[in-house]
Amino acid sequence: MSSPSPAGGAGQAAMSLRERKKAKTRRAIQDHALRLFAERGYDATTVESIAEAAEISPSTFFRYFPTKEDLLLRDEYDPMLAEAFRRQPSGLAPLPALRAAFRAVATEAGDRDLESALFRTRLAMTVPAARARSLENMLSMMDLLADAVAERTGADPSGPAVRVFAGAVIGALLPVLLAWVESGGETPVADLVDRALSLLEAGLPV
Template sequence: MSSPQRADRTSPASDRAVTSLRERKKAKTRRTIQEQALRLFAEQGYDATTVEQIAEAAEVSPSTFFRYFPTKEDAVTQDDYDPLLMEAIKAQPPDLPPLTTLRAAFRTAFEAMEPEELDRMLSRTKLTTSVPALRARTMEGLYSTIEMLAGAVAERAGRDPRSPAVRTLAGAVMGVMLPAMFTWVEHDGRIPLPVLLDEALGYLEAGLPI
């Protein structure tokens, strides 16, 4: 006969529930900090806004801010899009060509975003294209995204992610996406970003005809 479960022990299901609740709270805090940062940057300007002001607006301490964002720049440049994109890539049929796979994955990932999230992305993109310090950080992020895409393509194709062919493909994808992002900013988001990205990747898939 098994002994009754001790009251101070939690079941695996309870552990998962607690962990899920903590993760949701962390995600909410992170989102609130970033939202307040973007609001203050728009109202006061990036350089004139301090971490202390952002923390006060988000109702957290400066130390809490730094737990989520190591620097003020990170409150603009960090996002959660890469995991979503990776999931979309993995969900594509295995027989699709690499470029078709990426185009379909980007379409899936961006079309699933809520309007509020796209608004935050637009605000962040405006800042990264206008503030020199943020442009430099954005370039670091681009390198990381290219490596991520190269890894995903290589895994599906059974290739070396460091091979010139794989890296060139990943770089070309990012290369055609950047002008689409610039167009999105120029039109203040009036043209849907998923439409612009899909059009750009379609040009690349067709061999960039002019």
């Protein structure tokens, strides 16, 4: 049996350290996988070969990524976005706050991370198994966004207004990702997202 965590700040610091270590391992596994995908192709790369490259066991791999497709779909950006959204000034309405949050996350991610995200997004759109799991990923992001908006506005997170708002944002992001992949990353994703959300903010004038 493990010993109880220390109380107060020390316990929080220990938990933070564990989470950082887990995030570092998760990122290392993903980096090795993406390198192998680029070298061998997605279908030819096995979970066993990824685990070997990352110097972990296949069982450890599955503790971090339930399936190979999750390597393409899971990242830290959704919680980063929710946190950046919460940091925006309280006077901002949800859409302007969300635009600012996306811009902040893109800046924080940096060019290398965005290049990796572009590669993952391209594969996620072309690998049938990943496309099938994308809906689950989008629904999770919608729930995360609905909770953040409800927290900001005091509205019911399960109410129709909040759910429709979150769904509209997710819907706006789909053509953004497609345009980003088609441009080969030439147009910054932060600009594409901002343009899409500005259309939502303007009531989708068509």
